[in-house]
Amino acid sequence: MARFAQKNTTAFTPSQDTNYEHGYFSSTASYKHIAKPGLSKWVVEEISSMKDEPDWMHQLRLKAFEQYEHMQLPPWGADLSAIAFEDIHYYLKPTDAPSKSWDDVPPEVKATFDKLGIPEAERGVLAGVKAQYDSEVVYGSLKAAYAKDGVIFLSMDEGLAQYPDLVKEYFGKLIPSGDNTFAALNSAVWSGGSFVYIPKGVNVQLPLQTYFRINSPNAGQFERTLIIVDEGAKVHYVEGCTAPSFSSGSLHSAVVEIYVKAGARCQYTTIQNWYKNVYNLVTKRARVETEGEMIWTDFNMGSKVTMKYPSFILAGKGARGETLSMALAGEGQHQDTGSKAIHLAPYTSSTIVSKSISKNGGRTSYRGLVSVGPKAHHSQNSVICDALLLDPESRSDTYPVDKVFASDVAIQHEATVSKIGDEQLFYLMSRGVNEEAARKMIVHGFIGDLIKKLPLEYAVEMNRLIDHEMAGSIG
Amino acid sequence: MSAIQTTISESQSITVSKPGEYEYFLTKPGVEFTLSGSFHATGSERINIRITIHHQAPHTLAKTKLHGVVADSAFISFWGKIKIDPDCPDTNSFLTERILLLSPQAKAEAVPELEILTDDVKCSHAASISSIPESQLFYLMSRGVSRKEAEKLIVEGFLGVESSNQI
Numbered sequence: 001m002a003r004f005a006q007k008n009t010t011a012f013t014p015s016q017d018t019n020y021e022h023g024y025f026s027s028t029a030s031y032k033h034i035a036k037p038g039l040s041k042w043v044v045e046e047i048s049s050m051k052d053e054p055d056w057m058h059q060l061r062l063k064a065f066e067q068y069e070h071m072q073l074p075p076w077g078a079d080l081s082a083i084a085f086e087d088i089h090y091y092l093k094p095t096d097a098p099s100k101s102w103d104d105v106p107p108e109v110k111a112t113f114d115k116l117g118i119p120e121a122e123r124g125v126l127a128g129v130k131a132q133y134d135s136e137v138v139y140g141s142l143k144a145a146y147a148k149d150g151v152i153f154l155s156m157d158e159g160l161a162q163y164p165d166l167v168k169e170y171f172g173k174l175i176p177s178g179d180n181t182f183a184a185l186n187s188a189v190w191s192g193g194s195f196v197y198i199p200k201g202v203n204v205q206l207p208l209q210t211y212f213r214i215n216s217p218n219a220g221q222f223e224r225t226l227i228i229v230d231e232g233a234k235v236h237y238v239e240g241c242t243a244p245s246f247s248s249g250s251l252h253s254a255v256v257e258i259y260v261k262a263g264a265r266c267q268y269t270t271i272q273n274w275y276k277n278v279y280n281l282v283t284k285r286a287r288v289e290t291e292g293e294m295i296w297t298d299f300n301m302g303s304k305v306t307m308k309y310p311s312f313i314l315a316g317k318g319a320r321g322e323t324l325s326m327a328l329a330g331e332g333q334h335q336d337t338g339s340k341a342i343h344l345a346p347y348t349s350s351t352i353v354s355k356s357i358s359k360n361g362g363r364t365s366y367r368g369l370v371s372v373g374p375k376a377h378h379s380q381n382s383v384i385c386d387a388l389l390l391d392p393e394s395r396s397d398t399y400p401v402d403k404v405f406a407s408d409v410a411i412q413h414e415a416t417v418s419k420i421g422d423e424q425l426f427y428l429m430s431r432g433v434n435e436e437a438a439r440k441m442i443v444h445g446f447i448g449d450l451i452k453k454l455p456l457e458y459a460v461e462m463n464r465l466i467d468h469e470m471a472g473s474i475g
Numbered sequence: 476m477s478a479i480q481t482t483i484s485e486s487q488s489i490t491v492s493k494p495g496e497y498e499y500f501l502t503k504p505g506v507e508f509t510l511s512g513s514f515h516a517t518g519s520e521r522i523n524i525r526i527t528i529h530h531q532a533p534h535t536l537a538k539t540k541l542h543g544v545v546a547d548s549a550f551i552s553f554w555g556k557i558k559i560d561p562d563c564p565d566t567n568s569f570l571t572e573r574i575l576l577l578s579p580q581a582k583a584e585a586v587p588e589l590e591i592l593t594d595d596v597k598c599s600h601a602a603s604i605s606s607i608p609e610s611q612l613f614y615l616m617s618r619g620v621s622r623k624e625a626e627k628l629i630v631e632g633f634l635g636v637e638s639s640n641q642i
Contacts (some may be wrong), residue, residue, distance in 0.1 A: 377579070389594035392561070398589040404604045407576040413587065413602040419594045 002258045003227050020275055020302075022116065023245030028092070028216045030050040031134075035091035035219060041065060044188050047091045048403050051157060051191070054164055057171075064177035064187030066207060077367065078305040078336045083279050088220040090189045092134035093471050098155055099139050110131050116242065118211055125455070126238075127206035128153040132223060135191040146204055153208055156224045159195025166197065170226055174257040174285050174313075182281045184223045186255040193223030193254065198233040198264075207236040207269075207455055213361075214243035214250050214278065215431035225256040229264040229292075236267040238455070241302070243275040249304065250278045258286035260294050262316060267295040273465070274302035276333060284307040290316030295454040296323040299452055300335050301465065302436075309367060311340030314348035314376075321350040324450045328466075329362030329394070338368035338399075343376035354385040358394035365397040370411060387417040388446055440467060478525070483508045484629075491541075496525040499534040510539045513634040516549035525554040528568060536567045543574045544630050545581035552584040555590075557598060564595035572602040575633055577626070 005304055028034065031137060033050065035043050044065045048058045062202045083399035099105045102119055113119070113131050128142035130153070137155035146153075154162065160167045177187035194210050214221050229235055252274065260266045266286065281305040286294040296310040312321035323339035341350040356364035359452050366385045387396040398415045420442050443466060444451075451459050478496040481489075484503045491497060491512035501508060516522045528537045543551040553572040571613075574583040587600035607629050615625035 194477070387591070389591070389596075392564075392594045394594060396589070396591045398587075398600070400587060402583075402585040402602055402604055404576065404583045405572075407579045407581055407606045409576070409605060411585075411602075411604040413585070415587070415589060415601075416597070416599040417589060417591045418597060 015062060020245055021178050022242035022273065023275060024112075024115070024253065025244030025246070026112060026214050029036045030106060030108070031092060032093050032096055033093040034216070035089050037089055038086045039088075039090050039189070041058065043090050047189055047322050048189060050093070054318050056168060060062055060172060060177065061188050062075050067178050068181065068184035068188055071184055071378070073181060074307075077307050077365075078334045080279065082306065082371045083249060083251060084218075087131075087218050089216065089218055089246070090222070091191060091219045092216050092219055093136050094133045094215070094297065095136065095138050097159065097365060098137045100141065105426045106298070108139055111209065111398070112213060112215070113139070114338070116211065121209070125206060125387065126209050127204050128208045130155060130210040131193055131213070131222075132192045133408065134219055134221060137192050143206070145360060150199040151201045151202060151204060154195045155469070156195045156226065157191070157192040159226070163195070163341070165198070166228070167195065167226065170228060170257065170259060172257075174287055175283050180283060183252045183255055183283045186224060186253050186283070189220070190222045190224035190255070192221075193225040194227070194237070195225070196227040196235065196237060197284045198229045198235045200230045204236070207238045207382065209238040209240070212241045212252075213350065214238060214252065214274070217246040218248050219250045221252045221254075223467070226252065227256070227258040227266060227268070229260050229266045231261045232263045233261075234265045236269065236455070238269045238271070238458070240271045240273070242273050243278050244278055245275045248277065252278055252282070254282045256284040258294065260286055260288040260292040262290040262292060264289075265293040265295075267297065267299040268310070269454065269458070271443060272300045272302055272306065273461070276302060276304050276330075278303045278306065280306040282306075283402075284308065284310040286312045288312055288314050288316065288319040288408070291318040292316060293320045293462045294322070296339065297326070297450070298323065298337065298382040299462065300327045300337055301327070301328045303335075304332065305334050305336070307336045308400040309338045311339050311342065313342045313344060315344050318347045319344045319345060320348065323352045323354075325354040326447055326450050327354075327356040327364045329356070329358045329364045331360040331362060334363045334364040334365070336367060338366045340369040340397070341371070341381055342369075343372045343379045343381065346376055347378045348376055349380040351381070353450065354382045355388075355450060356385075356396060357390065357443065358396050359390035361391070363392040363395040363397070365399065366415070367399045369401045369403070371403045372406050374405045375405050379406070379409045383413045385406070386416040386446070387415070388443070389419050478527070491524070494522045494524055496530065498527040499537075500529045500531055501537060502531050502532045504532045506532070507536040508538070510537070512541050514541075514543045514551060515546070515630075515634060516543065516551050517546045518532070518549060519547065519577070521550040523552045523554075527556045527558060528570070530557070530559045530563050530566045530568060533563050534565045535563070536542050539570045541572045542634055543583070544634060545574060545583055546575060546577040548580035548582075550582040550584075552586075553602075554559070554586045555600070556588040557600065559591045559596055559598065561592045563593045566593065566596045566598070567594070570600040572600075573628065573633070574604045576604065576606045577630070592604070611622050
């Protein structure tokens with residue numbers, strides 16, 4: 001499609017269809033433990049003692065809680081004033097320990113993941129699976145061939161128990177608890193998440209996937225993920241998120257730390273489809289060494305508010321970073337997403353592509369930072385943000401910051417905002433395509449480049465979801 | 476520092492020559508507005524420009540162009556914002572920020588922001604920060620221009636400065 005759409009498009013009324021297919025939930029009666037709502041030092045102690053963890057982790061939690069108590073909500077970005085922090089359950093433990101086999105998973109939990117199609121996906125196209133239900137990972141598997149190569153794929157709690165030295169060396173080093181309010185909160189009450197270690201030179205061809213599911217009302221999910229990709233290794237990690245359609249809000253606040261060693265490659269794909277009552281406030285950061293490569297593929301469709309800016313620190317010569325970000329905001333949603341590229345070493349390059357669609361009064365914001373340090377000569381960066389507005393009530397913002405402290409660099413930023421043009425619709429309709437199909441085609445074309453970067457089954461799913469969102473959008 | 480506020484109710488062009496904070500309000504339908512500014516920072520100079528283009532009426536057009544050259548250990552910051560209020564259909568607004576770095580100690584910051592609350596718009600911004608491409612210098616030097624002179628020509632062209640009496 002043209003970079004700019006034409007004016008004077010016929011108005012069309014998007015449907016008020018709020019059909020959300022993952023909105024069911026199951027009883028929490030069989031849960032092993034549910035923390036009382038609200039956060040206190042006692043809750044932090046409770047979580048720590050139930051997990052029976054090393055003393056350094058216990059101290060880290062207490063320190064983070066102390067920091068959290070003194071921190072404010074960010075004054076910028078989305079409106080977070082409606083979060084009822086005192087109503088949230090900070091720890092919900094559905095089962096005692098992760099199961100190795102689907103047969104051992106409690107029936108109501110299994111039914112949920114069956115509906116989401118996890119077991120089939122595992123058999124066919126994934127190297128390993130983790131399923132997190134509220135605060136804990138309830139199921140985990142890894143194909144034997146990869147386990148033999150030394151690949152570690154555990155829940156963060158198992159990782160801490162089995163590889164305490166490795167975890168201690170990396171945990172909280174890239175995103176310390178004082179980094180921001182939600183990093184402090186996560187560090188204090190974290191539970192679940194993944195611990196991934198790929199040994200030198202191992203190429204994990206199939207994706208590893210973790211599935212995050214919120215099941216309880218007023219749930220707080222604070223997973224903590226640590227991925228270490230050793231020299232020359234390759235991995236693709238995928239996470240998916242859904243939640244039941246409760247009227248009260250839930251809070252999801254994750255921290256993801258990724259270390260990409262020399263010559264390694266890591267792709268991290270997020271398909272975020274929370275129900276529209278979830279506050280999704282996530283900190284994600286990767287450190288990339290010499291000639292390593294980090295790719296964030298970030299798709300945000302659900303949640304009430306998302307604030308998420310996956311970032312990469314290009315710390316080694318020739319390191320490369322890429323972010324592909326797509327946001328879809330409907331009624332009552334605010335997707336405040338973007339990416340940060342920090343160039344610290346020479347000959348580093350990065351690309352950020354962001355596409356956003358606002359409809360039905362939704363709001364999308366791109367917020368990004370490109371910073372090129374004094375030693376990062378011969379570095380390159382390019383940022384492209386395109387926004388599509390589907391009706392007059394919707395809103396789109398772009399807040400980029402480019403900072404350069406070195407010469408011999410090339411930094412570019414481009415952004416456009418437009419709507420679907422009459423001219424484009426006329427072109428397609430004059431060739432016998434009806435208006436609804438034409439609109440879908442244009443939207444698919446708008447985000448097509450990004451969809452292509454997804455694993456096949458997700459690309460199919462994503463196209464289906466967008467069709468579903470667009471269906472009946474002709475008045 | 477308080478912003479210098481200007482209401483644009485008829486089509487016009489304005490050139491900004493001093494650093495500072497400026498706000499322009501496009502309040503009348505049909506208004507076309509061009510804003511430009513060229514800045515050359517040398518020594519340890521620090522130049523800060525903040526510009527807001529606020530579209531408050533339908534059928535308006537604004538073009539904003541900021542160019543900056545940073546030499547020695549100077550610093551230039553361009554902060555530009557396009558804001559389009561609700562119910563302002565047929566708005567066109569374009570913002571360009573270009574910065575050329577001449578020395579390894581030169582520093583620059585470009586922040587082009589958009590806040591769009593109406594859908595019938597054509598709106599874009601672009602920002603770039605770079606050094607003089609070696610290929611451009613080579614082109615001029617292969618035609619017998621010294622490196623220093625070539626750099627000067629490129630900077631003048633970039634800033635749109637007519638080289639008086641020469642040649």
